[in-house]
Amino acid sequence: MTEEERLISALIGLIRATEGNERLITRETDDLIIDSLATLHDNALDERVSEYLLKEIKREKDRLAPNCGFCAMPCGRRSDYDMSNLLTNSKEIREAKSKILTLLEHLAKDNAKSREHINLIYKALYYIGLDDSTLLSYTLIIEELMAAEA
Secondary structure, three states: OOHHHHHHHHHHHHHHHHOOOHHHOOHHHHHHHHHHHHHHHOOOOOHHHHHHHHHHHHHHHHHHOHHHHHOOOOOOOOOOOOHHHHHHOOHHHHHHHHHHHHHHHHHHHHOOOOHHHHHHHHHHHHHHOOOOOOHHHHHHHHHHHHHHHO
């Protein structure tokens, strides 16, 4: 798995950990997600930067869902996304997920200032981690992301 894939996988795991823990989300949580996406946008992800971001994402997941790390019956609530699942998606959905990620990187780099944009980033990352959603769902997210960039 590439450094980029590892980071995307971990970001999806972090988004999963926020579900049901919205009251625990802080500006630092938002900044970590935005900074990670902006790093992907800038192609500035080397092994050292990747390890730092992955460590910070794990720390944040532990803070948001501390008991999940020790659960004997893991439900996947904060699990990183298994990137090999992308291969089970249709070509159209893989392309839509790729487009969403590109738009997310642009939004994180240029415009992610408002709560509305940050919520959209969370939603879009969550959907990248789904393997049972429809092409229409991804198309609607793409449209939302494009409108946010305007």
